[in-house]
Amino acid sequence: MPDIAKPDVPVILLSHRAPVTFDREGDQRTASRGAGGLVSALMGLAAGLENSVWVCAASSDEDRKVVEQYGDKGSAAVEVSLFPDAGLVDEMDAEQGRQTTTLRMLAIDPVQHEQFYGQISNPLLWFVQHGLYGRASEPDLGRQEHDAFSHGYVAVNEAFADAVAGEVEARGGRALVMLHDYHFYLVAARVRERCPDVTMSHFVHIPWPGPNEWTILPPDMRDPILHGLLGNDVVAFHTERFARNFLLCVQELLGYSVNWGDLTVEIGGRTVAARHYPISIQTEALEELAASDQVAEHRQVLTERFLEGDRQLVLRVDRTDPSKNIVRGFKAFDTLLTDHPELKDRVVFFAMLQPSRQDVPQYQQYISAIGAVVAEVNARHGGHGWEPIQLRMEDDFALAVAAYQICDVLVVNAIADGMNLVAKEAVLVNQRSGVLALSENTGAHQELGSVAVRLYPFDIQQQADAMYEALTMPAKDRADRLRAAADIVRRNDVGKWLDAQLADLEHKLPAR
């Protein structure tokens, strides 16, 4: 865990995903630490804080059982261990040196949760914020979406706001509240009403587009979202462009006057600041994993499979989300092989893809489109035992780390991406002077763009040309760029991300 200057007031965290989730094997309850960049990042803060609490949703069936067992009315506060092992402290053997935190888990009515999560958060907000709708024909917002918003998104946000406000009040009203992501845009305004003296921030981990894109939502959705966020002292994003876009929305859609000099807006006597803090990774933990035997074994297998002779490896690691631009990446590889037939049999594109949100039709269709283009490219160019594109539909982080280490090119060509941690992970551990080919539309591009080969995500030809540039770059250039990229990531790990936020928020804390 990174060292962070812990604030001297109680901290209330809110995220949809929990840092610990429960499961059942036979009659035994099991626990595992939450995955994902956000939860990992916050664990460093939460673990060991005193008198603090992490509010989250009960997701699994076993999570709900824990809430039933320990709580009341769909809500339970439980003490959990995060390190070295995850679990309910109550059910674990006494042991020294555990880092524990208090979870407030809310079990939401499943129908309501589906409206909140499956209809509004994903796909509606996700698609709007990543600019994925083809506006000529989608979305068609009707009674169903309005119902899902008011009975799902609004209601669930109110329930979480009430839980957060309750935790603040239980601590005498003086607390630092840190809200997270697109599930909870309405929470801050409601918490602010009950707890006017709280210091509160909301971190938006996905892109924030300009007013044009937000007009996809009618005012009875977008206005509460903006007003909700304006309940905070700080609204935080990964890049300055997102922060500015947020204030543009406040100006153009709500009519407030923005102070563009310091990126603030005055609302009812309070100052709300839009800020940006690029999230990062836990560099030490990743370097430790990269040095493990498990990764070494994977590395050996992958090396034998992909790097025979002078072969080169192009890699991507992504969820199968349309925002990741997987299909165009393969089309660019197709163009690369057409333009440079000398690369045939000498380069493989290994794509580790984690199937994602398969209950959403657009995601199902996207998997089909991926399969279709892979088949086409392999049929057109492959043969004689050489398969140009090799898919692996699996979520195996140790395997991904091994692949990071041995790739020649990592392709991150996202249409839009709040940050993209894959780029940061790969450059930290790569051992082969691998080149990062990075979309200009990722948050990571702000930090790593100058040492990456830049990708323009809608331009197939440019991506093909960029892959060629990366594959044929002189060894010294490759090594220099990689070293510079790894330095940038090492200097800006997730501890720095948290520290910068806490430093800004401490100025906002009322004097004791």
Added chain:
Amino acid sequence: MPDIAKPDVPVILLSHRAPVTFDREGDQRTASRGAGGLVSALMGLAAGLENSVWVCAASSDEDRKVVEQYGDKGSAAVEVSLFPDAGLVDEMDAEQGRQTTTLRMLAIDPVQHEQFYGQISNPLLWFVQHGLYGRASEPDLGRQEHDAFSHGYVAVNEAFADAVAGEVEARGGRALVMLHDYHFYLVAARVRERCPDVTMSHFVHIPWPGPNEWTILPPDMRDPILHGLLGNDVVAFHTERFARNFLLCVQELLGYSVNWGDLTVEIGGRTVAARHYPISIQTEALEELAASDQVAEHRQVLTERFLEGDRQLVLRVDRTDPSKNIVRGFKAFDTLLTDHPELKDRVVFFAMLQPSRQDVPQYQQYISAIGAVVAEVNARHGGHGWEPIQLRMEDDFALAVAAYQICDVLVVNAIADGMNLVAKEAVLVNQRSGVLALSENTGAHQELGSVAVRLYPFDIQQQADAMYEALTMPAKDRADRLRAAADIVRRNDVGKWLDAQLADLEHKLPAR
């Protein structure tokens, strides 16, 4: 023609479409005045100016014949009459009182013109600027698009820039150059190089989105577009939002520092201003047409057809462009009839649609989608001699004016629209206290939003509710709103639009 304070320097106009186009009937050359809001608006300026010229493209076969006959190397300057009758002055009988202007017509190589017009201007720039691409899968920019840009768009822009610069030089270098629309973004920078002392504006008649949307184009397309426009003294749009979005692009995509106080940017010692001037219509000419016998006859036919008993008429008049949001308008009408069955047999939606750009696949598909939804809605709700939606695929302005006069609701629900003149035309001539239902995403909304029923173009339910509100609004409210809307249009006719631009540009003219 509106009265305009004519500038006392030569004026060079540039638009793709010509104010006069030629055709052939048998062995006779015929001429007709150009249609479309832009050309009509500029004719008022051009007619009667001295020592001025209008540069435009030869479009028809007969236009090309005129260029061959009167010109050299694909370019001809001809003197044409605009009022009262259109034609080549050379071929017309001598007559007093004609308003004439000089046309410089360029005949562009058809292959190049197809790349310039059929691949880059439409659909690429049109789709980017109206936000119509579903970015998960379109566009795929490849070698073909890059070729079309460099060999088509760039080359044609250079040809027109050279023609404009030649006209400026022929007038001693002191001239007012007014460039128009998305076909010619690269012209100004090249003219500025040859004619540094020229005063120059470029009017963009379609929406200008923010930087997010412009990143659909790679830098080798978007940067020349922005640099091209920065060759002007004034870059003009219909709304302040578009002007601000342009400067955001200059700031974020080119890295220039913008003066947000007065919406300017300093480029190499010059000041470039982003300004907005909402275009309008020729109110007197429209009121004259509305009072004509031809329109009266149409009005009688339409009244008998649609307004029997207490029936009400919902109207739309549009090109079949996906940006016009025709399909969602019919879906909203479907929802209206489902929610309010009492309206069955009492309301008709008459849609006058002009087929548009049928060589572009998305436009072909959009016509199919229109036909599909109309058939569904009519099958679901119609019967007993009542057809809820009635389509007319025809471009007949006199018929449209008659329909404007007798409609109860005019629906303008565009996804994005630079201005939308249909809204202004209809409120000026309506005789039935018709209600304007107007998308917030049209330029016209800035002027007419406060007296219209507002439409949120992605929200089917809201549009259905808004149509219901409009159809059932008390008579006095309807009359008050219509009167207010007509007053706004009458006070801001196209003469005012031109005057405001000329006044701003005169400050930029070097002293004589």
